[in-house]
Amino acid sequence: MMNPNKYKRQYYMPPTGYQEWVTKDYVDKAPIWCSVDLRDGNQALIIPMSLEQKIDFFKLLVKIGFKEIEVGFPAASETEYEFLRALIERNLIPADVTVQVLTQAREHIIRKTFEALDGCKQAIVHVYNSTSFAQRQQVFKKSKEEILNIAVAGAKLLKKLAEETEGNFRFEYSPESFTGTEPEYALEVCNAVLDVWKPTPDKKAIINLPSTVQLSMPHVYASQIEYMNKNLNDRENVILSLHPHNDRGSGVCDAEMGILAGADRIEGTLFGNGERTGNVDIVTLALNLYSQGVSPGLDFSEMSDVCEKYENYTGMKVDERSPYSGALVFAAFSGSHQDAIAKGMHWNEHVDSEHWTVPYLPIDPTDVGRNYDADVIRINSQSGKGGVEYILETKYGLNLPPKMRETMGYAAKGLSDHLHKELMPDEIFSLFKETFENVKNPYSINEVHFRQLPDGGIETEVTSVFEENQITTTAVGNGRLNAVSNALKKAYDLKFDLVTYQEHALEQSSSSKAIAYVGIRKPDGSLAWGAGVDPDIIRASIDALIVAINNR
Structure with missing residues (x-):
């Protein structure tokens, strides 16, 4: 006592x-x-x-x-x-x-x-x-x-x-x-x-x-x-x-x-x-x-x-939480912290580059030789969309639509929770590709042709495959992606609305690839997402649409 x-x-x-x-x-x-x-x-x-x-x-x-x-x-x-x-x-x-x-x-x-x-x-x-x-x-x-x-x-x-x-x-x-x-x-x-x-x-x-x-x-x-x-x-x-x-x-x-x-x-x-x-x-x-x-x-x-x-x-050990020097002192696992840090980094970069005022980071980690990717934003089951977004953007050049960030954030949290481990940046990128880019079934597209109509519309002929059965469908839309979407709906009696489309270059060069993001709204009101990467932005957007349909 x-x-x-x-x-x-x-x-x-x-x-x-x-x-x-x-x-x-x-x-x-x-x-x-x-x-x-x-x-x-x-x-x-x-x-x-x-x-x-x-x-x-x-x-x-x-x-x-x-x-x-x-x-x-x-x-x-x-x-x-x-x-x-x-x-x-x-x-x-x-x-x-x-x-x-x-x-x-x-x-x-x-x-x-x-x-x-x-x-x-x-x-x-x-x-x-x-x-x-x-x-x-x-x-x-x-x-x-x-x-x-x-x-x-x-x-x-x-x-x-x-x-x-x-x-x-x-x-x-x-x-x-x-x-x-x-x-x-x-x-x-x-x-x-x-x-x-x-x-x-x-x-x-x-x-x-x-x-x-x-x-x-x-x-x-x-x-x-x-x-x-x-x-x-x-x-x-x-x-x-x-x-x-x-x-x-x-x-x-x-x-x-x-x-x-x-x-x-x-x-x-x-x-x-x-x-x-x-x-x-x-x-x-x-x-x-x-x-x-x-x-x-x-x-x-x-x-x-x-x-x-x-x-x-x-023979002593520097504790992982030792101020300024510990391996984890700049690490943010919390979703709200990650979001604030990511936004603060952008603000400091574009608004006030003279003074460091990033939330949750009393000093710039790079001043003591730490790396943003490896030491600041760390992803586990407690993390949120902000941290995942920061890693995908700063390390891999991806700028996801806001609602897609939420879905990707939940996917990362779920994988971390299932594995009972922290996710490394390459694992997060692989998860993104597996979830939103490389989903090839049950629908796929083999060939697409477009024709400009006199009224400004677009006619398309789409050759697609579903469960090894190939079908060619013709449809009209107010743009190329809309026309392909209408063709697939017509071919398979699909019910969805094309609600989000976003694109950007992945590399700053004449031969760079582009990435397209597509979001579709299902009849129950929820969203499904897909991404496509190709030197041809039209092909990238079509690939993104197919993945979104496969993710319904």
Whole structure:
């Protein structure tokens, strides 16, 4: 039996008056991105990446556009140490990319970290110690003053060793478990660290405020960030960074609201891989910005390739419903959704091609390398005429009459329901041909001749076959198709009305084929449909009429 009484809130609200972020409705520029896939992400894997996988992943992150990449905790293990050394010694770090290394605020770990950085031209050294009430009380059993002294001692050693080591080093400090720390105390510790580093415009310090464990709703975290943003020493020389985890499933909300509250930088991972429920998903954050007309500074135009490589390196799977990146996130199976998307695509193409406003699609799938035919309109038993129409039109050049679209839609739904599977575009096209084009029995036409009458009418002589019996019939009509229709009615005593005729070219060339669609109304009022394809539009229309009669 679940017992909610065993839990209590473990977060701390800042003083009142730090909710200015609420008045802002969007993020107007991309933050500084720092990928922690190779440290936080790797540490969360059941089987950590090999050295060469890490190197390949590093190259992928560089290709995507990350300029800051945390590469590990080099003092924590030999494999972490060797990876950093490989990057440095193989000269794999581009001049415009800064690697970041993590270290606890402990002397021997900090010294080992700087040993690993030997020869690195530029790096961010990220030092941390835990500050939360729970950690102070239960883990370290130390006072606030003692915890603050650990942070200050670590900051001083970083500064000393950076001065003694060749290279361009910047500093970052995290009060780990910030979300469980009293805001006034977190501010005191961070300001004490800044007082040691004395950041300048040319060498800014990074203060990173992690939601190491999400303990509250996102608005609380945002207010905590705003409080720190407005009270940090040397704020103009400080880059305020966030490192949201996802325990409550609101990592993206924490990040976006935190940016509204004054954060300049985000640490996260591709697709949100990380400890427990994961880190914040940078793919989602970046493309959320993109969908609002803000350049994220990261390139996800080859999303399928990024997903494939990520899965190969990590052994993790990108969920089919993962925002922007999942295989099904642009897929519409619902008939009403398909209809709206198809109409929206036509509207955007012909009315407003400058801005993307297609219903149900927050971004153009082709911007991330997705294909309309394969990824957007998907047909199953839940689909409607709009989706089937879209596939037949965009992939095969067919523009069915409105009522015929309904019949074709029902045919596709019925087949999908019978097979218990999604229908691929070629299966839909085959179904169209089998249902409306290749129906040759019981009636067929072998030969047709026309003669223009003095009054403008058309006389036809039709040689047709029914159940292997051939008959030649003469009839008159106000046009060629009407005359053939009258001949068939006369020959077989058929009862129907020719109510719809539509035609168009299938290819834009002098030798192109044409397709004709014919609809006839049966005595019970229902419609039957046929299609014909031929270089001669008259022959195509006659073929369509015969199929419609066969489909009565």
